[in-house]
Amino acid sequence: MASALGMTATLAGCGGSGGSSEVTLKLVAADYGDSKANSSQRYWDKLAKEYEADHPRVRVEVSVYSWTDVDRKVKEMVAADDAPDLAQIGAYADYAAKGELYRVDDLLSIPVQANFVPQLTDAGETDRTQYGMPFASSTRLLFYNKTLFSQAGLTPPQTWSELAADAKALKSEGVKFPYALPLGPEEAQAETMQWLLSGGGGYTDDVGTYSIDSPQNIKTLTWLKDELVGKGLTGPVAPAKLNRADAFSAFTRGDVGMLVGHPTLMQKAAKKGVKFGMVPMPGIDGRAKATMGVADWMMAFRKNGHGKQLGDFLNFVYDDKNVLAFSREYDLLPVTASASEAMAADKNEQDLGPFLDQLPSSVLYPVGKTSWAGISADVKKQIARAVSSGGSPTGVLGKLQITATTQDSAA
Template sequence: MDRRWAVVAVVTATTALSLAACGSSGGGAGGSTNTLSLVAADYGTGPANSSQKYWQGIADDFHKANSKITVKVKTVNWNDFDNQIQTAVQNHQQPDITEGDYFANYAQEGLLYKASDVLTKTDNLVPVFANLGSYKGTQYGIPFTTSSRTLFYNKKLFTQAGISSAPQTWNDVKADAVKIKALGKIGFGLPLGSEEAQAETLLWTLGNGGGFTDKSGAYTIDSPQNVETFNFLKDLVKSGATEPNPGTKNRTDLWKQFAQGGIGMINGSPALIPIIESGKVLGASDWTSVPIAGKTGPLSSTLGVCDFTAAFKNGGTKKQAAIKAFLDFAYQDKYQVQFDKEYSLLPATTSALNALSSNTTFAPFLKALPHAVQYPSDTGWAAVKTQIQQTIGTAVNGDPKKVLSTIQATAKKGS
């Protein structure tokens, strides 16, 4: 999974040697059956809210209830996480438990426990994400944190522009964006730059009954629906209602502009919320988020992503039992909710979703989560994603059909 939505992380463990040390200290690669090593991605913005603090808190609570098992915690900058875990595996020093990205090749190589071997309540996991952790029909990756997308809009700008309600359709979006443009602001932020163009593309194509693939998994990037979508976006850009040259604008930069009150509408995830709060320009009553507008009405499904825990087969049945005891403990609602509130993300369990149901800030995201659409998972997706990131922005300034067909050719070649 891409780091499409996590808050920028800080380095709390910087070398693969730290992972090797974690393994050799008794936790990983077959060490003491009573000592577990956990390596997690860091979602924090600094020492005050680093993921090290979060996971160490769970470990300390666990030790009080399970005095015979010790959990040693390491957290790693998100951008370094994948490489460090891969290096640790290559050196046969993999930790017992990881939380971050999920690699199907570890399951393919027979290195991971099945989810049901190390977590009691697998039926409590949000099904749409639990299925993503499967390899050849068996679940290995256990979703731990999730996210979905909604439409954020500036209520102050809407009022100033004489707009009384949230946009429901594309025509509403254009009409509202033009009115906000007249105020000297950007009507709609359209980030089609390299950071996360694939997300913005998918959100808009879903609004017209399109997407990257059909129900069989075959790529449909240059479908008539998708071409129509980008013709609409081309017209929206031509109207001046977006920022100039969307293909050069990244999501994070436009999110910051929204937080400063310079943009009327933008698609976003819960990770936009702390950016708004830290900007100290928009108060809680100055913005809100709603389902994303589609061609004829709001989307009933939206983009959803998640990160996983995984457990490596580093020991026998006693080590497996210790891992299960810890994961059962860590997946309690109170820890799921704590994580989500600290990092503005969403839960991966149905019971935690219910526990957050009264949270008005998260409500639009929570409603969309069970019906979330994910990126393709085939081996050709990496090349397709890269090409979308590099070229999709040209579709709103040139020939949408030509651009989409070129990406489709890459998709067919790799699938």
């Protein structure tokens, strides 16, 4: 269905009926599947076919790309003056800042707008105007290997000191990665944010100003450096070299005692026969007050001027039936309140319950800042040095803060 990449076609009326036009909406989307059998292309093709059946003058052409390529692909299309009508990708702020996107309230009905989970609505705003529509979300929990914990006589940790003690006991039992700390370039910004939140900090303060070198954040990374990495409790691969995908694979092999994970890890571990449990992230003196939430975004480009058709199609996309179908297919959390309630009430979805419970207290990346993409890239490159031997949490966080402040002011 995605071969034409969506030029708008104006067709002459047939059989003497006055003129009529057929609009083709071009959608570029990310692939959440891990094989051709469960590619997101199948989901979107089915959805487009259902929509077109009731809207014969609208065609929806979908091109699905891997996460490695999709953001770059959309950027190249926009630069070539060939923006898609819709993009379902990882970030929206740069396009919003350049005036290239429709406002959400110009597209969606009021009931659909009001139905988004509040945290996700807030994260979709730039300068108090919503341009990003949340499309998929997840939260994080601490996964632990029940077999390894049982063999070591352990219970899941609720505090940092308990986590360190459990990791020490697991190491003495010969566990390869007592706590897997993936600070490699794949997703270091996520592992870092989860730990910063558990220490009462984060990338920004309560009013949205970067606070990367806050006392709480320095304390968190210092603890990680001294109590986990420095004591050899994070395994044989240095955190700077360990990517999330590799840490997940090690968990599914039974080589990891504990790590932070999202819903898709459940399915991967279950397929490998790993018995696991999940608990909220430990904090300094008890369970962390906040967890990390992640959302991917849908955005509508103004260039082709199909506002009416885009709004109608998007209202269909965000119908509960469709939101739930996508979330269930890929072990993700629904982005609407009503679909979240339906999932929570479904006895067949109870394994996602702990992640749903975390969503109301979740904190998302500051994606509404155009500077965030650059800061996130800097975190990926630099943060592991803060917890390495001879590293300086104060120094690394201080440099990141200077860069963040400078880039935010420029933006």
